[in-house]
Amino acid sequence: MEHRFYGDSQPFDNWSLESYQYLSSEQAMADIAYFLASMNKGKEDRQTIVVGGSYPGALSAWFKAKYPQSAVASWAASAVV
Secondary structure, three states: OOOOOOOOOOOOOOOOHHHHHHOOHHHHHHHHHHHHHHHOOOOOOOOOEEEEEOHHHHHHHHHHHHOOOOOOEEEEEOOOO
16 A cells, blocks of 8 residues: 555645645545455455554554454554654
């Protein structure tokens, strides 16, 4: 997955301050939850582990805490405090 505003994931045509309200860890976790729900639709027995290092590691730990039903485990390597 790619975090919004990085790489090809540009949700807006401009780089205005108004569009940056969607560049947050909360929004990133909501995007992950949406992606997993879409990917696993009709496959409710599929188990998912979220993994990341550094900032993505922190996201994986926060994600598991905020969306416990979406992942069975999280591996947060070198996650920020």
